[in-house]
Amino acid sequence: MTLYNDLKKASSEEDVKDLYIKALGLKSFKKGLIDIRTKEVWFEAKQSGKYSAYQMFTQLLHYVQDALDKGEPIPGLLAVIDTEKAAIMKTSDVLPLLSRKKIKWGTSASSYTVEALEAVSAYIGVHFVAFKMATDEAEFISTVKDAIKSGDIIRTQITPANLKQVFDKWVEMIGVEIRGVTEDSYNLLFFADIMHDGTVSTHKDLPAQLLHKGKDPVFVMKGKTYELDSTTGYTRFWTMYHKPPKEEYRNYLLERRDSLIPTDEREFTGAFYTPLRVVDKAYDVLASVLGKNWQKSYSVWDMCCGVGNLETKHSNHRNLFMSTLNQSDIDIMVATNTCVQAHRFQYDYLNDDIAADGSIDYSLTGKLPADLLKMLKGNGKKLVLINPPYAEGMNAGVDVATTAIGATMGDVGYASRELFTQFVTRISMEMPGAIIGMFSKLKYVNSPNFEKFRQAWPAKYLGGFVVPSKAFDGLKGEFPIGFLVWDTSKKAHKGEQMVDVDAEVLDIKANRIGQKTFYNVPGSMLLNKWIVRSKPNGVDAVPLSNALSATTRTIDVRGTKWADGAIGGMICNGSDIQHAGDTALFSSGYCSAGGFLVTKTNLRKAAMVFTARRIIRKTWLNDRDQFLIPSQPIPDRFASDSLIWMLFSNSNLTAGADGLQWNGKTWSLVNHFIPFTETEVGSPKRFESDFMSNYLATHSLSKETAVLKAGRVIWKHFFDMTDDRKTRDAFKLNRPDVGWYQVRSALAAREVAGAGNPVSWTAFGTAYGLLTDKLRPQIYDLGFLKL
Secondary structure: OOHHHHHHOOOOHHHHHHHHHHHHOOOOOEOOOOOEEOOOEEEEEOOOOOOOHHHHHHHHHHHHHHHHHHOOOOOOEEEEEOOOEEEEEEHHHHHHHHHOOOOOOOOOOOOOOHHHHHHHHHHHOOOOEEEEHHHHHHHHHHHHHHHHHHOOOOOEOOOOOOHHHHHHHHHHHOHHHEOOOOHHHHHHHHHHHHOEOOOOEOOOOOOEEEEEEOOEEEEEEOOEEEEEOOOHHHHHHHHHEOOOOOHHHHHHHHHHHHHHOOHHHHHHHOOOOOOHHHHHHHHHHHHHHHOOOHHHHEEEEEOOOOOOOOOOOOOOHHHEEEEEOOHHHHHHHHHOOOOOOOEEEEOOOOOOOEOOOOOEOHHHOOOOOHHHHHHHHOOOEEEEEEOOOOOEOOOOOOOHHHOOOHHHOOOOHHHHHEHHHHHHHHHHHHOOOOEEEEEEOOHHHHOHHHHHHHHHOOOEEEEEEEEEHHHOOOOOOOOEEEEEEEEOOHHHHOOOOOOOEEEEEEOOOOOEEEEEEEOOOOHHHEHHHOOOOOOEEEEEOOOEEEOOEEOOOOOOOOOOEEEOOEEEEEEOOOOEHHHHOOOEEEOOOEOOOOEEEEEOOOHHHHHHHHHHHHHOOOOOOOOOOEOEOOOOOOOHHHHHHHHHHHHOOOOEOOOOEEEEEEOOEEEEEOOOOOOOOHHHHOOOOOOOOOHHHHHHHHOOOOOOOHHHHHHHHHHHHHOOOOOOHHHHHHOOOOOOOOOHHHHHHHHHHHHHHOOOOOOOOHHHHHHHHHHHHHHHHHHHHOOOOOO
């Protein structure tokens, strides 16, 4: 709970005082006419936010004036607080006003005169630091604590640690007030502002400049001047923060511009900062596979250089060619003197110099430096060192088909939608035989959607590593990012397709923690090919979006027909662990792609597929591992254990329910997955289907396993009482053949309401955990996954 949230609940001025005392950690204090009084600071407090900071300071200064007149000690700091805002200033800043002794204060502090309020307001506006508690709570607390320690108000420094937080607040208070500026320009204006001390900029040639028109700030960018609609937020912001940042941080902060770019633009442009410790490891790999003198012998082109941090470790900048989509990145490199001896230029690698017939014609733009053209035509050693965009083009909000390279890629399937594979495609056209050292996701190594791309791009793997995506600020999700080095020369790959990739594993701090193989397997070996999909038989079915709800979709609705012998439906989307979390079992068809109908004949395989996909814990490292058709014979015991595990999984969403509405009709769900008879669980009414209890009995499967025993106890608890109307309606408990999902949900609702006898889940949890521990290693032993 934050201070601000607590303040919203305050019912009196005393509550407000106590909350601030606690948050600020005040020890020796007194309460009285001066609301909170310590040796270092006096506070004026109000219960609501209806009084302005000027009004509250006027009241507080009445007490300061009185103390001065009496020769009593006064504090070094003054603060005003209420439920919505706070402010602090140094007492010494206001003493010149009080020394005039011309203010008519009124009979008491709370009965101040209009003259006193006007005099104080006109004087103190530039001296106090104001905070909105909803957004500035942390800054206020740290400012007051630091001020108490030092006797001075220390504005917060802008550092690498708080850069994103400060930027977000700058946008909220200043950026939105800048007339005519788009969101993607905020980061440039922000740096122009913070890298200015009020008189001069810390860097020459930044992409944007801060100037002043009279006393008001204005920004200049690309020859155009931008003014603020209101400067109130600007003034308040710079009472909280100190600028410019310390000299030791300045260049690094500029290099981190990537973290301030809107997410969709970052994904499309590849503006993700490569941590320097990860860059070090990449250079170690290059030295290992190319020789320790590679920086002297190879000419290097980075087509996604950003602000150049991937090249800052390079010792031979004259051999470097650095291009980027955004001219502002080049401007920042110039301003920070990054790789001065390198060739740095703006270039849209996916569009520039691509002729209508798909060929490369450098005369179309004339952007490439002469030395680079010479390098491309020559026979010298060439290295592409690149951290390209990871986003799928459609997800980045850009139709890849409109890019010149995307239009040339031909039939490589899904890979043509990926921006980083577009880079690889042009590199292959432009520099056949080059070495490629590339940071990227591992889709192109083992994803079935990239099988055609792997066939069309022969290359020999030389070495590399994988590192968690969390090592890169701003990337969503947890998955491996690989730095892999490839030799694309015919002499090296001899026309053979890509093989398995054995990579070193690094942790988020780039420390070595192991080794990992990523397997290039043909699509025919994937687990989703193991079960033959049953053909629809024409009988209508209700397509489900979850356990108890029919879909509301109207386009491309799946799961609307049954198949012969069908007893339910399963979501089985994707072939890797990344998608395994979507796996679920329903009592009807699934409404979207990636599902199949479970039938009496494919139940054995379906249970094993369900268990294999659900039982393995997802980590950043196994995220892209592919589920495979098992390579070993399946023991009957594994198959039966998998069925039991599926029946009692939290992702078993089978249910029995009446009254579902879809397509203008009312539908019922019949639950075929109850492992017990009515007698065994105490059901007062008949189950419509006894398929599963009969299946377990007739397949020589022991019904006395620990999981079944403990599960039966849980199920019996459900039938011990009838739930209240709210619970019955919420989980559609209107039929006796309820599913495991309904049983668990109803018992949880009873526990919250304090209804019925409490249920102990300990025995079930222990038994299910033991079964899980037994099955998990067998997933690898039987070949459902490869280590």
